[in-house]
Amino acid sequence: MAVLFVTGTGTEIGKTVTTAAVAAAALGLGRSVAVLKPAQTGVAEGEPGDAAEVARLAGPVTVRELARFPEPLAPATAARRAGLAPVRPHEVAEAAEKLATEHDLVLVEGAGGLLVRFDETGATLADAARLLAAPVLVVAHAGLGTLNATALTTEALRARALDCPGVVIGSWPAAPDLASRCNLADFPESAGVPLLGALPEGAAALPPADFRAAAPGWLAPRLDGVWDAARFAA
Template identity: 80%
Template sequence: MSVLVITGTGTEVGKTITTAAVAAAAVAAGRSVAVLKAAQTGVRPDEPGDAQEVARLAGPVTTAELARYPDPLAPATAARRAGRAPVRPSEIAEAAAKLATEHDLVLVEGAGGLLVRFDE
């Protein structure tokens, strides 16, 4: 089992496409894959998020999303504006570890860039 974190320098730099490409290659090689989006921002509850886009592009993968906030902001800021608790890094680590017990590969897609905060 492996856990890989996909991050970038900011928003709209190709994290989701990169995650989908890695997932598709792993699926093609016969590996079981899970995609974890810790915090999805700027997407309504009834819209598909990044994890669902990876599944659409890569094929049969397990998807998980820990939190979704309506405003297109850094997760900590979006959580505060929504009046909700932010996702803590420890929660992300726990979710990834659990998925890793059930899958050959876990891809954790970040939000924004490498230095974007998930909590305060």
């Protein structure tokens, strides 16, 4: 996977910390990593964005941000309200492709969910992934309601002939409720893809060195980790 897109089933799901964990696991194996954030919203100039947070947690990654819009809105809306040009799918694909010539792995972190609008034509992160025929990793919530949202996301990917390697739970609670525990078994059947990891609640608050050391234990081998879904569920 030279280029891997990372999307979520909604906002505040754990996309950034999951992206950081994938980056840290790859770096731990000696791979070079770049992180591309096509559209950063809700962050003012000079403030650290999601890509900078990935670098803080994961370590020495190349960071690139294509556009920044100050209001915490969908990229198309935020661009329009700021009077700025939106990000187009071909710009995302071109930037990712260039980074892939210089790095072993390029992680492209979306904004919100898969079908959030990037411009006035209705283009989405999925359109950028299609241009590269790149796989899309889905980050999901652990608890009640997540199965439907995750199934809708993976169904949208299949409808666009995009590969989804699997689902990662972006924040696994310290005291999981019944729905969360049952979802571990239900995710693969509902989403039609394997469960590839679970990040512990509060992972982003760990010291970076501890985060990097622990990251492979949160991710399955497909993502350069050692996590095992069956053992975790047990």
